[in-house]
Amino acid sequence: MSTSRRTLGLYGGIAIASLVAPFVFDSYISQLTVLWVMVLFAITWDAMGGQMGYNSLGNIFFFGAGMYISAVVQIGLHYDVAEYTAAYGAIKVDFTPAQYHVGLVLGTIVAALGSVALAVALSWVVFGLRGPYFAIGTLGVALAAGELVGAWEYVGAGSGISLPVFPGEPEVGERFFYFAFFIAAVLSFFFFRWLYGTRFGLAINAIRDDEEKAEAMGIRTMRYKTITWSLSAFFLGICGSLFGNYNIFIEPLEVAFATVVFGIPMVVMALLGGKGTLWGPVIGAVLYHVIKEATWKYFLGWQWVALGLLIVVTVVFFQQGIMGWAQDKWPELFGIEVEEDSAEGDREAA
């Protein structure tokens, strides 16, 4: 079929471009790496906000939590964490490549599972809240986490933690993290793509469109909400663990639980591209990242003002997003039928 061939071509094209990009544009590799982080953010937010209708302003919490969990695991394998952080970087880590990679993999696994555990624990608190209270409550969770970690001496409080440097040439390290984020983003894309096609996907859409009706039909809404929130947390935990290692240094307010830098943009990216669609968050993330990098380059100093304005304009005037706009314009492209099926209309009773 031509559509499936076209889809295959699209995926293949993106895959090839993504694979060669870090070699062809190697001076832009850090921007390209962060692009995949942004894609991950938008996809995981959209599972909650776009597909299930629970607009979280605090998903960044799991990114930060994963980052810290992973850091504690990696350092803790070889050092006393409290002593290490108290020395403010005076203790230099000296890991063999094997130690580094074992620590990174182990840290990432624990970070992912730890984030899921936190999501399950928090779900009781946040899912009793509806509408604006949910958004404010999740925002509160993220802000509180930043403040508490910032006062917690064991993990270095406001001074953060220095993480081991990638063993080997810096260019190799950059490519290593580029592909790590690329793989994580691609995995999450295909995971959620599969998920939205199952009974599960339809059920969370039902929760989004009319939760009361879904409950009245006997759907266990709390179970779906907890699982979706946990899946989002799982990928964000992985992303946080990798980002901490990519950044070498982690700190609560600007890196880990960075509400203004990452937490709110997550939402804006998904809205910009079109929430509740498969490709919307991806497109939104790319667009947002390009705009962000451009303002950094051309409006330095004013970049955050420009991004704040972008948030306002997107939310107020373009909330349906690019995909939503396209869906309104060409519904038949998205499998929405507007004509009744007359050819089969008088099918005999089965």
Add this chain to the structure above:
Amino acid sequence: MLSNFQLLFDFPVLNIELLLNGLMIGGIFALAAYGLALVWGVMNVKNLAQGDFVIMGGYIAFVVYKELGINPLWALPVAGIVMFGFGWLLYGLVIRWVIGRDLFTSLLATFGMAIVIQQLLNLIFGPDVQTADSGLGTQLFLDSVPVQEIRVLSLAIAGILALMVILFMKNSRMGQAIRATAQDPRAAKIMGIDTDRVYAFTYSLNAAICGVAGVLISMIWVIQPFYGIGHSIRSFVIVVAAGLGNLPGVIISALGLGALEQYGGFGFGTEFQQAIVVGLLILVLIVRQIMQARHRQVVQ
């Protein structure tokens, strides 16, 4: 940190100082919270830029004090008027398109506005912590508790302003129109009330109240471009705890928040002060949820 709580038992007089300070700061929190409840109740807009309006008011006082070299108390009317105008401008540019949209839109749009305001303040004034000195002294209360005169004056000003707003809402034509619109915007429109103007006025009035509160904050406390979010969260804590349209509740919660914050800051250390405020927000949300879960009814 436990030893600090021990101090409170060893020196009971400290309690009086903390309590007084807390109540006086809480009185100012009540102003911004009342403004939030007003905008929320009348327009169904959850204004996350609330704290940034407060900080803007603070910087107006700072400019009056630093650039003009006069007592920052003169900034009270200036901040009220400037912020009223600013509120009107924001209403026309952004808020009017948000009214009637889903609940999330207003939160996110005002958060975007908050970021713009913070960053502009940061570009203009830099990230340093500032304060405006009113030049007033300190008195001893009960011969042992130091009380800054400016705090007492601020509380009095906050009280007078609150009274003025209440009388205005009760007696003026615009106040009545606002209350009518809050109850039923469609009916108000049919009765010939220009609801768009009512909304603009309500939003601007809120900005003005916040501006005045900010002037007071700048004199008794400190301001910084990024402190707005803390004040926004405080307003939300107070309003969620008190409920909409419950003025005595707003005042009591605000005073309680002020006192709790002082105690928490003293007991755990000031680095936890922000965490305490956010923690309280989560706490009031949970309590609200438990209260509602008792009913068989679906939680709304």
Add this chain to the structure above:
Amino acid sequence: MAAMIEVRNVSKAFGGVQANRSISLDVAKGKITGLIGPNGSGKTTLFNSIVGYHPIDEGSIKFEGKEISKLRVPQIARLGMLRTFQQTRIYGKMNCIKNMLISVPHRSMGLIEIFGDHSAQELEKAEHLLEFVGLYAKRKLQAGDLSFGQQKLLEFAMALMNQPQILLLDEPTAGINPTLINGLIDRLKRANTEFGITLFVIEHNMRVIMNLAENIYCLAHSELLAEGSPETIQKDKRVIDAYLGAH
């Protein structure tokens, strides 16, 4: 015949307004039971009490012998009791097939199954039921684009898809084109006989309820006024008075 729902002395007030006063009734298993009464007599309130939308002030409600007056909507729904709404509630932005697939019975579903695809049988059943209510030709249209009457039929089909033991219908014929009402009565009866679903129906249209129900309860002024077969109810002076407002 055994009672599927037993309502005993249920009272419910909203503020000072007494909506139900000490109401007792039985819904017989496997039958169609009707609930009539003038506007404001407390029919929908009683429905809401049974399916768990609000707490009751006093009394007991049993479903298959189990006390349910403290349970909430989702728990009651999972026991196999479903209701449709006076104002229909369907998923307007999804097509009819998806509306049907959402309605597969979730109560029996395990953790693994919720990640599965919809089976061919489910799809077959969804199409079959859409055909049963006469919406097969519109199965791929957005449910929100259907007429009010068609949405009502869709909601009915969704309820059947859920395979409930009992279905509480709040005015199923209100807003439906009068020429289609006979067809609907026929379908309700077939849902009862062919799918074995007990029905409890609020209805305003006297002709419909007299044709449909085997046993009818009449509420007036928040109280139970009369009970009996359609013939008895039709002849009951108190019922006629209540509808004509003679007092």
